[in-house]
Amino acid sequence: MTESLIAVLDIDGTLIDSNYQHALAWYRALRSVGETYPVWRLHRLIGMGGDQVVTAIGGEELERRAGDQAREAQGKEVDALLDEMMPLPGARDLLVAIKERGHRLVLASSGQERHVDVFLDKLNARDIADAWTTSDDVEKSKPAPDLLQVALKTVGASPDASSVVVGDSVWDVKAANKVGMPALVVRSGGFGDDELREAGAVAIYDTPADLTKALNDTPLA
Incomplete structure (x- = not known):
C-alpha cells in the first residue's frame, strides 16, 4: 500500500x-x-x-x-x-478519489479570496479538502515555490514531507521542481506535452477524470 x-x-x-x-x-x-x-x-x-x-x-x-x-x-x-468558469470533467471525483486513498488534500491557489470561495463552492470541496490557500497567504507566487511551501504548512507538514503536485501549466511544474515535489499535469493549461515534460512533469493527462482513472499508476495510488 x-x-x-x-x-x-x-x-x-x-x-x-x-x-x-x-x-x-x-x-x-x-x-x-x-x-x-x-x-x-x-x-x-x-x-x-x-x-x-x-x-x-x-x-x-x-x-x-x-x-x-x-x-x-x-x-x-x-x-x-x-x-x-466551471469544473473540468471529473474534478470533484479526483478530490474524492485522493481522499479515499487516505492522502491529505490541499487546494493551492494564489487567486483572490473571493474567487477561491466561488471555486470551492463550484467544486463542493469545502468538506473534502484539508486546507486551501489564497493570494493572502503568499508573498510571491508561481513559478516561485512559496505557494507550495505554504500549502504544506497549512496541514502542519514539514517542507520535506512526501507530497505530489497536480497542476496544468509549466509554472506549476517549475514551482514543484524547486522544492523537489513530483508534478502530475492536466492539459487544460494549453501547454504542449513537450513543454510540460521539459519543465519536469512526470505524467500528463487530458482531464482530472483521466487522472482519476490512472491514479493507481501514480504516487497517489
Missing part, C-alpha cells in the same frame, strides 16, 4: 476551466491602463501569479506605472466571468 502523501492541487485551470477567461480578463485590464497585448501572449502567462504577470508581459516600467491598477482591473474582469 502506498504511504500517505500530501496532494497539493492547483485550482484555477486544473480543477476549474478558467484559463482562457483569465487571459481575456488580463487583456481587458491592460487595455484599461492603455496597453494592448495579443491574447495568446497573455495566455502563455496564465498560471503564473498575478503579481508577476504585468512585469512578464510589459517589463518593470509597466509594473511600476500601472501594475496595481491593472491587477485591480483584472480582478473585476474576472468577477464578471465567474459564471462561465
Whole structure:
C-alpha cells in the first residue's frame, strides 16, 4: 500500500476551466491602463501569479506605472466571468478519489479570496479538502515555490514531507521542481506535452477524470 502523501492541487485551470477567461480578463485590464497585448501572449502567462504577470508581459516600467491598477482591473474582469468558469470533467471525483486513498488534500491557489470561495463552492470541496490557500497567504507566487511551501504548512507538514503536485501549466511544474515535489499535469493549461515534460512533469493527462482513472499508476495510488 502506498504511504500517505500530501496532494497539493492547483485550482484555477486544473480543477476549474478558467484559463482562457483569465487571459481575456488580463487583456481587458491592460487595455484599461492603455496597453494592448495579443491574447495568446497573455495566455502563455496564465498560471503564473498575478503579481508577476504585468512585469512578464510589459517589463518593470509597466509594473511600476500601472501594475496595481491593472491587477485591480483584472480582478473585476474576472468577477464578471465567474459564471462561465466551471469544473473540468471529473474534478470533484479526483478530490474524492485522493481522499479515499487516505492522502491529505490541499487546494493551492494564489487567486483572490473571493474567487477561491466561488471555486470551492463550484467544486463542493469545502468538506473534502484539508486546507486551501489564497493570494493572502503568499508573498510571491508561481513559478516561485512559496505557494507550495505554504500549502504544506497549512496541514502542519514539514517542507520535506512526501507530497505530489497536480497542476496544468509549466509554472506549476517549475514551482514543484524547486522544492523537489513530483508534478502530475492536466492539459487544460494549453501547454504542449513537450513543454510540460521539459519543465519536469512526470505524467500528463487530458482531464482530472483521466487522472482519476490512472491514479493507481501514480504516487497517489
